[in-house]
Amino acid sequence: MGVNQHKLYSLKHLFCKSAVLLFILAGKPIYVLSQTAQPNMSNQKMVIYQLLPRLFGNKNTTNAFYGTLAQNGVGKFNDIDEKALNGIKELSVNYVWYTGVIAHASLTDYSRYGTPNSDADVVKGIAGSPYAIRDYYDVDPDLAINVENRMAEFEALIKRTHQAGLKVLIDFVPNHVARGYRSIAKPAHVVDFGANDDTTKSFSPGNDFYYLPGQKFVVPDIDKLKGPLDPLKDYQYTESPAKATGNNSFSAKPKDDDWYETVKLNYGIDYQNGEKTYFEPTPPVWTKMRDILSYWAEKGVDGFRCDMAEMVPVAFWKWLIPQLKQQYPNLVFIGEAYNPKAYETYLTQGNFDYLYDKVGLYDSLKTLIKNNADARSSAISDAVKSVKAYDDRMLRFLENHDEERIASAGFAGDPKLALPAMTVSATLGKGPVLLYFGQEVGEPGKGAEGFGGEDNRTTIFDYWGVPNHQRWMNDGAFDGAKLNEDEQQLRNFYKKLLQISTTNEAIVKGDFIEIPSAEINNPRVYAFFRISSGQRVLVIANFDRQQSFEAEITIPKEILKNQALSKQPQDALGAAPVKYLSENRIRVKLAPVSSQIIVF
Template sequence: MSVRVSIYQLFVRHFSNTREQQVVDGTIEQNGCGKFAEITEKALREIQSMGFTHIWFTGVLEQASSTCYPGIEADEAVLMKGKAGSPYAIRDYFDVCADYAVDPENRIEEFSDLLDRCHELGIKTLIDFVPNHVARSYHSDIQPDLNFGESDDVGRFFAWNNNFFYLAGDGVMELPGGEFSGEGAGRVTGNNAATWQPSLSDWYETVKLNYGHDYTTGRDTHCLPEAEAHLDEVPDTWVKMDAILSYWQELGVDGFRCDMAHMVPMEFWAWVIRRARLRDSHCYFMAEAYDGDPAKLTHENVLESLLKQGFDTVYDGDSYELVKEVVEHGRGVTELDALLWAPDRLNRMLRYAENHDEVRLASRHHWRGQGASLGKVVMAFLTGVGPSPYMLYNGQEVGECGDGVEGFAGDDGRSSIFDYGHLPRLAKWVNEWHYDGGKLAVEEHALRAWYVEWCQLLQEPAFARGGVYGLNSANMENSTYRAGGEAIAQSVYAFVRHDRESDEAFLVVLNFSEAACGDEIEVWLPEGLGVWMDAELAPRVLLGGLEGYGVAVVQLTL
């Protein structure tokens, strides 16, 4: 069987935290925190049994935090977003977050043990690589010789070998939470805000790293070194970033989810990915990137450019947004056909229905407030129409809604990454670390069972490597092919996945309406489908009724 890359996003802070009583903006003592040691072999086996090949351990690196430990001081409150802090405000690239260790002084060893548990089961491991910015308080205790900025010419906004960008003069940074005049005050924020008064919407808790290109001059980075350049031929930031990746590879990490990869020069990616793969030829690189961001550092389509630099996969934010618009704004589902004719989107782009940046499918504030059952049809489309890698965010499989105020993040339909908290529904599946779903409600059990079945199906040859054939255009006049009286273009979407090598084929029918379809649905199979599959097919397939937000899968007899 061809193995399809499938990634389970596991946010360590949330995953195994079962503390039921939660305090808004609470401390770690009040609200609890997940631990490396609690991600047991049983937990890993349960994730693997769904068909997942990789686990992305989110938020592992030491971050700015209001919690102190022996040898680790708490950050100033003015530099923080939430009590726990942003996992993307990295304070030490060579260390892990002490919150996640049973014995904080033994935190690296506890993380290494977790990697060993994964590898013993054959699970590949990913962690975050955050190349665009660091916390204002960045200082490595593990590798102080590789600290950023210590040899910078701070009198210049930009210098090729500087690690940071510097604001003119000696001022006081007026942050949303108050004034800050400590070391690193006069530096550009992570989102390119060159100001002494960043706003609440700016990444004010972080400072931007310099890769030898002045971002204020535009996107032309062609003068930067080429992929084969030696260490003494590249900017200092490149050297330090390569050392960071090497450190984690040596510890046993199999790959990296690269944060906001489009804000870093493409030349750097070609260089650093080449070096990482000289150390491990299978090192996996996944990019978070958005072509529509004006901060991107390429004139080309950034998604295509990152794939050319060596990334294995890149976030498919456009497909996610299109499906969300279809659901929220009533656009016809036939518009989804556009995704079938983009080879890179089908074969290489990372598909997801949730992640830590996006809203929960079950949130009452989003996705028309339709609840967790809607997630099935969204997930089935995004992951079903092509063989590309896909990702599931912990809690999605049991219908986490992300609603309610946890602290800094407010009530935004997301599970807060800034605050100490837990995932109420996932905690019921964790069930005091039995990982057996012992506390789940009936409907939560059923939802998770569907996700298990669907994710296992995605490893079948037809879904793991096969082609796709859309059927909506052939069913425009089909009177049985509608939900709640709506026309086909508004409700039902169908496609066939077929693998020539195994001659395996599946018909998938999705109901994007909350209304059920009729007692029987006929799906017409056009002659062109038979030609495409080189097979003789019946002219139609008869299905029973399809519930609201229902997913039907039929294996075709060839």
């Protein structure tokens, strides 16, 4: 939706409701769009660094297709030492999201420790999916030097992370568990999922799972993968009666692209009878999940990234999160969410602190990064306005474990092509920004890893080494000595950008004022102000791969608080000079695929 320049918007916290600000860009008057801001969640902008311990500390470079742990190696909790954490902290990170910590289905055999390998018929990859949990009270034995001491090694990692001045996030996977879930590490009072279910009923408010009575589970036709796992698959996995699959498939034989390795948990919704709800009395899954989160919070975990949060009823989150925050007030809950129509409900009723801004800002930025013919900066404007009532609570990112690597052939090919988008993501709002490990050194996600395949992503299913990241890791020195010049420059850009975005008052807690793309008169340029009582910042991003952008901008005295511009307005990124023209007028010039953060 385009901006109606005749509509006047208020500047909350800065000016009275009747105030109208007039900007002049290249001689054209425009009105200003300002969001309705939510209160700050904290005084510090969150920068989250996501990593998989399985991959992060792995120094092995073999990278055999469908390689075993012995062939391809695996990272350990202990690899994430003080040097590694200090290297992460250089990026102004304050939260580390450890992905794949909780024990999940795998084909690696730990029978002598009470954890046999799972059945190959219902496991994706040799290492397995971190989102097919097989024991909510245990950690992945792959990640321990001493398997018998694995929980103590994770607790030591939590302590190291805190000592480095960082906080800990882990995944909470509430919607589904692995087929064959069985906890060997649960406290004595805990009853396993499904232990007391009436399996003769398709749905019962007292059951933990959904069943297909009278039907046996049939392994989907996954032999088309034709990989080294084939000899391990006998298509004889036994489950009777069959359980519903994690992505709400109520078929005894899931499709090969279903989440066939998981089973759906029952939160009191009868999906096969009009989604009728049974929330009173409290479903047993609710209390079990509350106890699981309390268990991890007690160990020092500071927050949870909640997988597929929208597949679990908002009533559960409304019930759960306040209880946990009463006991652990500083816990953070981040919801993976893809339905913009439900955002407000999950924030206001569900009590989430933050939600993904994927279907909105990420999707808009991706079209510009990829240089799609129909890409327009006005799409960013539309994305911003779509969440204007809760912009401060949206998590911005360009990479995570689900998305294509920027530097991959299927995305941008060159990580530098995403730097304007990263500038926008990091400075647009007060909410969190996420980095995925290796993003800051241009990891391209190349190679046919195994189940992950050649899909422009870094696998979450396989044992693998991540080459660009390994060069920064430098055999455990974590000093970047093996990075090439381009990779070093890229990491330095991320360091500078994130340092600005976490220390500049206007970006950390200021208001947002957009210069509409229609008035910039360039469909590949996006610009906005961030303004606080003590700082004024103008951010401009040029996504065009061929053309420079040059314009004169008059900054109203209302923005300057009736003070003249400094004669030396500075581009904090240091990429290009800003020319002083008069006490409230500057000339900017941006090279193709570049951005400026002008502080005045």
